[in-house]
Amino acid sequence: MSEFFQSNAEVILRRWPAVAERLLAEDSGALQADLVEGLGSTLSINGIQLTSRHDRTREARLQADSLPADSPAMHVYGTGLGDLQLELLQRPGVERLHVHILNGAVFALVLQLLDQQAWLADSRVELHYAADLREICLPFFALPSELVLADDYNAKIRDRLISETHLAFNNREFVADNPEIAERLQDNIQQVRADSDAAQLFATHTGEPVFVIATGPSLEQHFEALRSIRSQHARPLFICVDTAYRPLMAQGIKPDVVVSIDQRISLQHLPADDSAGTALVYMPLVDPVVLSGWEGKRYVAYSASPVFRELREQLPRAELHVGGSVIHPAVDLAVKMGAARVTLFGADFAFPNNKTHAGWSDGDLGPQLGASRHWVLDGHGQRVKTQLNFRSYLCELERYIAARPHVEFYNSSRAGAMITGTIFHPEFS
CATH class of the missing domain: 3.40.50 (Rossmann fold)
Structure with missing residues (x-):
């Protein structure tokens, strides 16, 4: 000493x-x-x-x-x-x-x-x-x-x-006077007028379990179980994020609801084929080609972003929580639909098993695995590779969960990031 x-x-x-x-x-x-x-x-x-x-x-x-x-x-x-x-x-x-x-x-x-x-x-x-x-x-x-x-x-x-x-830097593109955003909102205004308010879905599954499905690599561990559960008469509601839609459909798992918020989502991610019977909950930045081709019922929602201020005043619609990733409004939709228990699938916020996403090749949905320079702790307490924005998304989801003690949140896998406030599901994890 x-x-x-x-x-x-x-x-x-x-x-x-x-x-x-x-x-x-x-x-x-x-x-x-x-x-x-x-x-x-x-x-x-x-x-x-x-x-x-x-x-x-x-x-x-x-x-x-x-x-x-x-x-x-x-x-x-x-x-x-x-x-x-x-x-x-x-x-x-x-x-x-x-x-x-x-x-x-x-x-x-x-x-x-x-x-x-x-x-x-x-x-x-x-x-x-x-x-x-x-x-x-x-x-x-x-x-x-x-x-x-x-x-x-x-x-x-x-x-x-x-x-x-990094908050101000990350939000720099999402300002009301961004000409690309203004043009996209204008392109979608008629679609917004025609489609239903997402509020119509609220409180429609009160007290029921809901599965929220993201695109993390651990999703692949659950395809068989999800396919089996999907075929049952009495089952949880399946809500998936947009990038999980195609991998799920390829496995014969048809979601009940898809949530999409990003202007970069295209028909590659949300193909219109066989979309009848699946509701699309979207924010008006989504590609109008995707919206016009969707065969299922469409519902509009906004976030609290100033990007939607004028549109919100002209055409009031429900608000969903957004924290940088589509996982946030998907989870918020489940809660506002009345879910008593939300089970997360593929919500990894990391690259377990040296893979970036389920059902997509390395780099298809963002940076390649080799570009990852950061880490989080997984469900085993071990460090697992991730990227910086994933850690921010994780923080926002944990804050959301902490503010809603009346809902039980379950994580289906220990392979991805440890999500504070969730319980590891005894059957899936």
């Missing part, structure tokens, strides 16, 4: 004994740590610099400037080398500074190497493990290095932080 660690640990033990106990159990010896020098110096952990190696103080000042100057309470995710904490504590209006540990082993190592008492002993500071709280807190600054280094325990909070940070 270094002299620095003993002094730092005494402060933490006095103020946050439970945190101190956990830090003492961290295995910082497993980390590859190096001193990196430039105009100044910093610590590199597993090849990731914790801070600037040239001017840590100036970097911390830039980071602090991104937070509101008049906020009495702020949150820092990641402990770094303490520079940002010290910078924020210089503000006279700060009443509380919450510091959230994203990697316990990294912080334990820093405590061995550097004196951190100046901010740890400040009465305005509160120290937590980030994932001890289920949700992120605002306003925050997340140290970029520790978003990369976040450990398994704090991975869910890391994903929420990254999703929040």
